[in-house]
Amino acid sequence: MENIKKAMRHIDISDEGSNHRHAIPFSEFLEVVLKNPTGTIRNVFQVFHDLFTEHVGEGVDEYPNDPESIQYVSYDCSKLLVEGADHPFFADRLFANRLVNIVEALRTGAQQNKIYIFDGPHGCGKSTFLNNLLKRFEEYANTDSGTRYETVWRLDRRQLAEKGGNETASILESLFRMQQNPNKKQFDTIRTMALPESDGQFIEVPCPCHDNPLLLIPKALRRQFLDDLFDNNEFKYTLFTDKAYEWIFQDVPCTICGSLYDALLTRLKSPAKVFEMVHAVPYTFNRRLGKGISVFSPGDRPVKQIILTNEYLQRTINQLFSDSNQVRYIHSRYAKTNNGIYALMDIKSHNIERLIELHNIISEGVHKVEDIEENVSSLFMALMNPEDKKNIKEFQSFSDRIVYINIPYVLDLNTEVEIYRNIFGVRIDDSFLPRVLHNFARVIISSRISLRSEAMLEWIPKPEKYSRYCDKNLQLLKMEIYTGYIPEWLSEEDRKALTAKRRRRIIGESENEGRQGISGRDSIKIFNSFYTAYAKSGEMIDMAMLCKFFHSQKDLKSSIPDGFLDSLLLLYDFSILQEVKESLYYYNEDQIHREILNYMFAVNFEPGTSETCKFTGDKVHITDELLEGFERRMLGSKADKEKLLNLRKDTQKEYTSRTLTQEILVSGTPPTETRLFESLKDRYVFNLKEKVLDPFLENENFRRAIKDYAEEDFKTYDKKIRDDVTFLMDNLMKKYRYTEAGAKAIGIYVIDNDLARKFTNP
Structure with a gap:
């Protein structure tokens, strides 16, 4: 018995077991608003954005100082879509950037009258993605950091029985009368008003649309009310200027809450008295009950009951106000997910009907329930296979209400490898020589990328120049760019030619890739066959085994581009050669730094002069032989005169326009940390390593x-x-x-x- 009591006590005091989310009076709610305005004044779109802020963060840009950056950064979505999930979803870099951009747009007010459809082929993981995302949203919304408040009325039978009630002055009444200098300290007086504990004295009427209690403040008075409520601080400025907060000034309460407010004001003659009956309670989300989150599969039949009500509450309200038409407690099923998420899994069968029904709701933001107009402000999501687009083609007026978010097969080789590690265990790396596991992913992804890339050919018109490191279709290079990496084997000219505009075009082509080729499910099966065949040999899996495996897979021959495996082997050979050279190379860094700094300084003077370098203190005799000797160490002994002069001119231009004027003199950057120095050093060391073997x-x-x-x-x-x-x-x-x-x-x-x-x- 003692153990039973101990176990029950543990349940009783545990946070998860209790999960009590008590209602608080409106006056106490205002105190919460003042303490945490960003957490309490937010709609579903802002909460969705906050979810990403907490679980994904800002991301990492590997080239932060690149003037041609396009903010294509690495986002870690593991906390959002992987951790704690029964079936993890791994978002590749392309999809993660796409998703974060959409979420940023949601917060800034672009959310109105839209449905967000995640469009992708079979086997790309759409259902897994949405289920994991909704699970994490539900968890977040039920935590302190994700909490929002909704309205619940506590109608005082005793006070309503008195005709008119007592008119008392309070800060709330002052606010509604829009006095010029309200005394905010009077909130302390309001806080002391405790509701008497008396069974049967209060009737609780929840807002079925989950309205924020602040929406009960009459729209015409709301701006003045919030101006009086907040001190002049950063949040107040944001509240009144940021588009994300327009809803707090424009939205109106649901018809039930609006009717209750009007009926109570008629009876009590005082807004302050009305607000004594207004309470706030945390908005609790429960997908299984359809509260805050509703997800419909194509096979879920539409419910017959279109209009929902509560007969007990309706009778009680009628008795309190002696008028059955004054407050009608009716609403639709959309009210359950108002300010929440309404999702459709695949647009087919019954979900086609549901999507069509959403047309007017999304277009107008309202839904008719008998004679009553019900406001609907939800985040609408759906999944769609490419072949299902025909189901909504005839509704052209709906097309501008749809935002398609492409969710293709994985195109980022690092993410593809993470999927293998998740399924087969992280110890699979121990069975492979470095790079070979990632090369397996490259072969799979080659089947998903277009053979011809106009953006890549516009950048590099003659791909054959890289035939020793890359395939003829430049797929291997494109894969690197998709991972956010710019290969070192690119020429200096091509690196400079990779402008922000070109990079956006290349990344933009991913929107039309990953819709065909080897699916996610099939790639796992193929990897399983490969791994089980070679991991048992006792030897580490190398490139010879990988090439042998894919050459033996006749059914995959049509999926893998011609010559791709040969090019992949060439890139592998080149890459491991660089690793061996790097591992053998030992250089005197101080000497290299001195040579580079002297050159950066010397290019600014005419040959035949002698100057003391301000960075090293060396007296430099500037001659063509000195400059050319350094330039040949940079570009190779066989570089022609034009290339040497171009390097000299580019160095001098960068030094005068940026290195000296902006980085050193203005920002105080040490010369060895400037962009020019780092660029020269990378090339200098690279060429020194060429002969190390x-x-x-x-x-x-x-x-x-x-x-x-x-x-x-x-x-x-x-x-x-x-x-x-x-x-x-x-x-x-x-x-x-x-x-x-x-x-x-x-x-x-x-x-x-x-x-x-x-x-x-x-």
């Missing part, structure tokens, strides 16, 4: 030492080779997540396939 390729002992690394025989090699190989292995493991066995394998692979000479610049 040459001394080792001629030494057969170097290959054998890699093979014998960590073995007893490794001790037999001379100290220089042992140091070089150890340096290489340590860096491969630390920087690129190779295991010891993987680092040895990749080192031997680079040497045996002569990758250094294969990718030597012509």
